[in-house]
Amino acid sequence: MSKELRIGLVGYGFMGRTHSNAYKQVSQFFPSLYRPVLKAVCARDEAKAKAFAENWGYESIETDWRKLVARPDIDAIDICTPNNLHKDIAIAAAAAGKMVLCEKPLSITTAEGEEMCAAIEKAGVANTVWYNYRRVPAVTLAKQLIDEGRLGRIFHYRANFLQDWTINADLPQGGQALWRLDAQAAGSGVTGDLLAHCIDTALWLNGSISDVSAVTETFVKERMHNLTGKVEKVGIDDACTFHCHFKNGSLGLFESTRYARGHKALYTLEINGEHASIRWDLHDLHRLQYFDYADDSIVRGWRSVHVTDGDQPYMKNWWVPGLQIGYEHTFTHQVADFLKSLETGTPCSPTFRESLETQKVCDAVLASAKDRCWVDVA
Numbered sequence: 001m002s003k004e005l006r007i008g009l010v011g012y013g014f015m016g017r018t019h020s021n022a023y024k025q026v027s028q029f030f031p032s033l034y035r036p037v038l039k040a041v042c043a044r045d046e047a048k049a050k051a052f053a054e055n056w057g058y059e060s061i062e063t064d065w066r067k068l069v070a071r072p073d074i075d076a077i078d079i080c081t082p083n084n085l086h087k088d089i090a091i092a093a094a095a096a097g098k099m100v101l102c103e104k105p106l107s108i109t110t111a112e113g114e115e116m117c118a119a120i121e122k123a124g125v126a127n128t129v130w131y132n133y134r135r136v137p138a139v140t141l142a143k144q145l146i147d148e149g150r151l152g153r154i155f156h157y158r159a160n161f162l163q164d165w166t167i168n169a170d171l172p173q174g175g176q177a178l179w180r181l182d183a184q185a186a187g188s189g190v191t192g193d194l195l196a197h198c199i200d201t202a203l204w205l206n207g208s209i210s211d212v213s214a215v216t217e218t219f220v221k222e223r224m225h226n227l228t229g230k231v232e233k234v235g236i237d238d239a240c241t242f243h244c245h246f247k248n249g250s251l252g253l254f255e256s257t258r259y260a261r262g263h264k265a266l267y268t269l270e271i272n273g274e275h276a277s278i279r280w281d282l283h284d285l286h287r288l289q290y291f292d293y294a295d296d297s298i299v300r301g302w303r304s305v306h307v308t309d310g311d312q313p314y315m316k317n318w319w320v321p322g323l324q325i326g327y328e329h330t331f332t333h334q335v336a337d338f339l340k341s342l343e344t345g346t347p348c349s350p351t352f353r354e355s356l357e358t359q360k361v362c363d364a365v366l367a368s369a370k371d372r373c374w375v376d377v378a
């Protein structure tokens with residue numbers, strides 16, 4: 001007999017869709033004791049909430065998240081709003097005894113994140129932050145190879161997240177689809193939106209970062225603001241590059257921009273160890289590039305591992321060997337892992353507390369860029 005996990009979703013944008021799709025798909029592919037039920041979606045615009053509910057199969061709608069959080073027929077609140085609303089919703093949900101699943105980044109600042117962690121831990125509710133790229137099977141396989149010691153001592157960690165969608169200076173900031181350009185709603189630009197992904201994966205694969213040195217740039221200094229109708233200063237970072245020391249002695253190099261013409265969403269990472277190296281690329285997400293120095297020298301070279309076999313992470317639950325999956329499945333994996341965590345009692349990583357470390361690195365990166373100096377990660 002399965003148990004219902006009644007979901008209340010706040011927000012209906014891009015992430016609202018990826019999460020809803022995952023809830024709908026998970027029980028067929030990853031059967032578990034718990035089964036998500038799409039109980040309610042909440043958005044301020046009633047007509048849009050209704051249309052979303054109809055399209056995705058939510059049973060009801062709310063237009064005030066406080067009402068959603070108070071509903072006794074909801075077990076878990078999923079936060080898919082702009083970043084500046086994460087804190088209040090998460091704290092209220094935890095106080096109401098709800099489980100909380102929060103879209104990344106956890107918060108606008110570390111200080112806000114601390115408050116959220118305290119509220120969640122005080123309430124003792126299950127929680128997770130949606131850093132979905134950990135759950136690309138090829139990336140999860142990278143973690144497995146590193147944990148098995150196949151790379152040996154790590155020397156270098158390199159990651160990029162490149163996009164090009166904000167180059168047009170006429171693109172406004174703020175409002176429904178463009179809140180990521182509005183510092184008030186987003187907190188930061190590429191640092192919190194894109195580098196946060198790279199940092200989360202890096203902390204998971206390579207451990208803690210001790211200090212950082214960063215530069216940021218805002219290429220388009222003013223944009224029309226959709227909410228005020230006025231041309232206003234742009235407060236976000238359009239591009240950010242930083243280098244860092246990891247606590248394991250390796251060096252890190254990270255770059256993100258929304259001004260890399262020709263790149264839509266190119267997340268790449270490379271790790272160079274004493275015995276082996278790993279490379280991964282979001283545009284070819286089902287492949288893991290692997291170089292092993294232990295190979296016989298006459299055939300030594302980069303292998304392109306097609307991660308689709310049943311003995312590779314998550315893949316036995318999908319199709320047959322050789323047939324690949326994609327972006328949306330990473331969210332299904334996160335729900336599957338969250339449901340499993342409810343059965344086992346082992347928290348679903350990254351928890352709020354684990355994601356706070358990413359927040360600390362982001363804060364250090366922004367402080368370093370502002371003050372033009374090295375900054376220790378708090």
Ligand code: SOE
Pocket residue numbers: 014163180193194197265
């Ligand atoms: C921004 O364009 C964005 O949608 C991010 O907000 C997501 O987190 C990232 O996965 C893809 O790009």
